[in-house]
Amino acid sequence: MKYQELFPLPDEWIQESDRSMAETVSSWAEQEVIARRLEHKEDYDALLLPAMRKLMVDIGLQAMIMPEAAGGGGMDAPEAAMAAAAVIEEVGAADTSIGFLFANTLAIEYALAVAPKRSEESLKQAAPLLCGGDVTICSLVLPAYGTDMADRPRYYGLDYPATAKKGKDGWVINGGPARPQCCGATADLFAVVCDTGKGKPGLLLVKGDAKGLKRGEELKKTGLAASRNADVTLDKVKVPADALVLEGxxxxxxxxxxxxxxxxxxxxxxxxxxxxxxxxxxxxxxxxxxxxxxxxxxxxxxxxxxxxxxxxxxxxxxxxxxxxxxxxxxxxxxxxxxxxxxxxxxxxxxxxxxxxxxxxxxxxxxxxxxxxxxxxxxxxxxxxxxxxxxxxxxxxxxxxxxxxxxxxxx
Amino acid sequence: MRTIDDFTMPVEYLSPIDKFLRDASRDWANKESIPFRRGYDEDWEEHHTIEPAFKKLMGEMGFQRFFFPEEFGGLGFGHSNYAGVGGYRVCEEVSRADSAIGVAFAVLHWPLLLICKEPHVNKRLCAEFAPMFCDTTEPVFAANAMTEPQGGSDIENLDLLSGSTIQTTATLEGDEWVINGHKLWPTNSGGVSKLFGVVCTTKLGSNDPNDFAFIFVPTDLPGVTQGKPYQKAGMAADKNSDIWFENVRVPVWYRAHGPGDDFKYFKEMVAWGNLLSVAFCSGAMLNAYELLRDFCSEKTYRGRPLKENDDIAGVLADIARDIEATRIIGYQGARMLDRPDLYGDNWSDEIVTKMRSFKYFACDRAIDILDRAMNIMGPYGSDRVQDIEKHWRDVKIIQLWLGGKQLGQMEVARWFYDCETL
Incomplete structure (x- = not known):
């Protein structure tokens, strides 16, 4: 009996188009990862990056939940959650680290495109990166343990990785060293949860080549080979006003x-x-x-x-x-x-x-x-x-x- | 500040030279291994960075001479009544730095135990092999070739199978044994060892203990072939590979003891393997305690050190409790091996079973506390810099060897509950 039948899922909630996408990703998994992994093991350049390129760009997962008008797959609605679960399960079955990277991308795209009060300006700003012709590696930088005991605003007891101050020309971000969820060494786009000084968190986008963004040495870690992580420091990083994707x-x-x-x-x-x-x-x-x-x-x-x-x-x-x-x-x-x-x-x-x-x-x-x-x-x-x-x-x-x-x- | 020495151990059991063993092996760990261990994983095949640590510990400090009688240049622990606690101490301290080095170090002594330890010293074989280990400051490894492709843990399943599944044969031709077979996974294979102890049968399919043979095979003999080391999740300092024996000839007196006794003392070897597995776990656990203590003092949550948060302190307490229990059990087990006059022969079913139960308890606790330590540390838990993730990857295989947890459960159930059909 096949896995799908052995471990049933709520079929009635899954659209035919979701199923079809999952099957496409399953084929990708077989051809691009599983068939090649004995030879290449977890080699980033030989196996993981080419597989990601195929998945994210050629198959189009990267822009899946971006609006059609922005060049995306047009699944910019909450219903996309089912499709996302189905495809990420297949990606994770092939290589869990690629699935984890896609989870970071999906979360950021949710904030940009699916969230109830999405910012059209932010979306417009980020769309070329996410709907273009190459892989854009995305990374969340979330509240985490701190290193001091100063009385400061915190998110559920965790320290904000950075502060963001609004100025005339946009935001200035300072913080770190912070540990991104993934890909600190390679990310093209970070989404950093900042203390915006208003007693509530804000999520700001920072491009990988932003001035003042410094990456530490690449970390060796237990697993997740597709995520080449490093701590990042944000030193007076200036981003435009529409880099604020969400607040609160x-x-x-x-x-x-x-x-x-x-x-x-x-x-x-x-x-x-x-x-x-x-x-x-x-x-x-x-x-x-x-x-x-x-x-x-x-x-x-x-x-x-x-x-x-x-x-x-x-x-x-x-x-x-x-x-x-x-x-x-x-x-x-x-x-x-x-x-x-x-x-x-x-x-x-x-x-x-x-x-x-x-x-x-x-x-x-x-x-x-x-x-x-x-x-x-x-x-x-x-x-x-x-x-x-x-x-x-x-x-x-x-x-x-x-x-x-x-x-x-x- | 509390240290690892504050964890309880039964001090009255310790060897008379415990302080020397502790200080020497801890000093070795702090200077020769801990500063370099983060690079070991990438060195799994070549051992360029790992080799100096072995050389210091085994060759220069002379710990590879541990079991051999003093008359052959050894340290004479095989004649003492504290080889168990002494060996446990060294293996625990070494494993605090790197449990794979602990394993490789312990396993070099494993086949030698059969010929160097009272009451079954084989002086002729001691004299034959002692120079290999005792007349050099270079590290020299030995290995036990047990596991075979078809049977996994069947060979260690002595109570049930009594060697009946062994496919590696020893045939007597004149005054030589001719050995043929294929072994998998011995620690210190992959080209490392100079000497193998090979588990063979003199009669295929026999479950008669008299047909169980343990024969020493120098690895440079014609017909011995070792494969390339396997790549694994961890345990980089411990090389494992396939080994093939094709018409390998050794003198008849290279058999450890002879019919019946090889089987009996092999059970003792299994008991020791299980006990020292506890030491590998407790060493890794003690280091996890040190690392976690530092991390939880430095990092903050809710604006105070992690350890000052009640919920995290609760987990830290569980971890300390488990280390306490594991270490006490380990030293108790070592004592039981040291004092057969009080607890029974090392090869008795009772001792073998109890060592198995200690081992699978220790493995379960080690894996659990390392899992929980990593969870407390969040993303830093899987960071090589914090070293705990290395212990987490390394100790998993301790649970898997010597028949793994499930064989351990069966043997413990058989002995404690008089099971008759398992």
């Missing part, structure tokens, strides 16, 4: 809800491939010297059952979140406290369950799961890296507690 807690939370959904989809994709790898292992491995097929051992089977259950749960959570985001008319704004916490909760559940499923899969495959040759370990590293990068654990817990139990001081 609720619009920012809405963007993050979409981002969390996209990251969850990338992890769910990793589980799809993990299932395929373990299936092959379980079907062909023989143990105990008696010709017992691996999967037919009761202990193995019990663990496989857990892995299957976790995989299915992740998929359901991801697609349900996408559905909620796609229907603000029925479920409310993506930036409402309830929706945001639902997104945080889904992201964290998917992160935990994915990691558990991958740990368990590696246990069953033993050293083969640990060797690069079998391809499992790269997904294990990638999903762990997504889990650490996207919203620290305790911050997520407080965020959920605040909403579910009406906390007033945290």
């Amino acid at each position: 807690i609720e619009p920012l939370r809405a963007m993050l809800s979409w981002y969390y959904m996209a990251c969850a989809a990338a992890c769910t994709g990793a589980l799809k491939t993990t299932h395929g790898i373990l299936k092959e292992w379980g079907d062909t491995r023989v143990i105990k010297g008696k010709g017992q097929v691996f999967k037919e051992n009761p202990l193995v089977a019990s663990l496989m059952g857990e892995i299957g259950s976790k995989t299915g749960t992740c998929r359901v959570l991801t697609y349900n979140l996408a559905r909620l985001l796609s229907r603000p008319d029925a479920y409310g704004s993506a930036g409402s406290g309830t929706m945001h916490v639902t997104a945080v909760s889904a992201l964290k559940q998917v992160g935990h369950l994915s990691m558990e499923a991958m740990h368990n899969t590696m246990e069953l495959m033993a050293s083969a799961g640990y060797a690069t040759e079998w391809n499992l370990e790269r997904y294990w590293r990638d999903v762990k890296t997504v889990q650490t990068y996207v919203l620290p654990e305790t911050v997520a817990q407080t965020c959920m507690a605040r909403q579910y139990f009406n906390l007033e001081q945290l």
Whole structure:
């Protein structure tokens, strides 16, 4: 039985066009990544960048949710959340790091094109970059842990990575060193959450070649090879007035809800491939010297059952979140406290369950799961890296507690 | 400020030279490995940056002579009643820097345990192989060639299979053993070792312990071929590869002990492998504590150091608790191996089982705390600069070897619950 049928998703919510896009991306995954990865492993120039170019530009994912008038795919409405989940799952199944990069792009494009009060000026400014003929690598720079105890405005206890002051000719941004969500070393476009001095956050776009933007040394990290990350410093970076894409807690939370959904989809994709790898292992491995097929051992089977259950749960959570985001008319704004916490909760559940499923899969495959040759370990590293990068654990817990139990001081 | 020495250990169990072992191996870790370990992953194939650390520890400090009797130039731990706690201490300190070096270091002693340790010292083989390890300041590795392509952990599944699945054969021809077979994954393969201990059968398909043979094979003999090292998720300092034996001839007395005893002492080897796996985990956990303590003192959340937030402090407490438990269990296990007069023979089913239970407990705890430490640290958790992610990648394979967690569970269930059909 095929994966799609084994781990059902809410078919009734998925348009035929969404399905068709996902199939196109699935073909891309087979041809551009899976067929070539034994040879090129995680090589950025030989495998990942060409694959991204094909996906983002030739297939057109990069401009998928940008308005048609701006040269995009015209899916600039909340309904695009379902398509996004479906395609990112396929991208994540091929290479979770590319899925994660696309999650960053999607979140920024959500703020530009899909958010309820989109800024036409900002959209017009950014469209040539995102709808042009080359890959534009996008990176979010989000509130994070700080290093001092000064009394200053914070976002849910996290320090803003930068401040932005409005002047006559636009904004001046100062901050860092800050750790972007991805691609600090290579990004063409950063979207930086700034303290705008009005007691509320603002999301400002900063082009990669902006004067005063400094990139640190490229970081070595656990996984996500397509993300060549580095800390960035913003030293009196001047951006035009229309670089402010959104302002306020609720619009920012809405963007993050979409981002969390996209990251969850990338992890769910990793589980799809993990299932395929373990299936092959379980079907062909023989143990105990008696010709017992691996999967037919009761202990193995019990663990496989857990892995299957976790995989299915992740998929359901991801697609349900996408559905909620796609229907603000029925479920409310993506930036409402309830929706945001639902997104945080889904992201964290998917992160935990994915990691558990991958740990368990590696246990069953033993050293083969640990060797690069079998391809499992790269997904294990990638999903762990997504889990650490996207919203620290305790911050997520407080965020959920605040909403579910009406906390007033945290 | 608290340090790793504030974690509990049963001090009355420690060896009389524990302070020397601790200071020497910690000094080695701080100077020879920790400053360079961030580059180890890229050096997995060549070992240019890793080799000096091995040379210092094994050759120049002489720790590769650990088990050999003093009369052959060794340090004589095989004759002592503190080889367990002494070995545990060194492996823990080494693994605090790099658990792969800990593994490679420990495994060099692993096959030698069969011939160097009381009460089963094989003096003829000690005399034969001691010069290889004791008369040099260069690092010299040995390896256990156990796992085979068809069976994974079947060979370590001694209770159930008793060697019946071993496909590597040892055939007696005159006064030589002729060995044929194919092994996978030994630590210190991939061209590193000078000596293999090879698990063979003298009769294909037999589950008679008398047909189980452990035979030493110098790696430069005709017919021994080693493949290229595997690329892995971590553990760069530990090279693993395929090994083929094609009509390899060794003298008949290269068999460790003979019918029955090879099987018995191989079980002891499994017990030791499990115990030292705890040391690899606790070393990595102790270093994670140090790294996390520094990180959580420096970075702020809600305008105060991370560690001063109750919710984060709760997780930090869990991590410290797990390190406490793992370390205590590790030293208890080491003591049990050191005092067979009190706890039973190292090769008894009870000791082998209990070492397995300690190992899979330690692995579960190590993986869990490293997972949680990375989660606390957010994007810095997966940053190589913070070193915790390296431990996270490295320790995972400790859980997977020696039959992995599932075989551990089966053996523990068999012993504690008198299971008869598993």
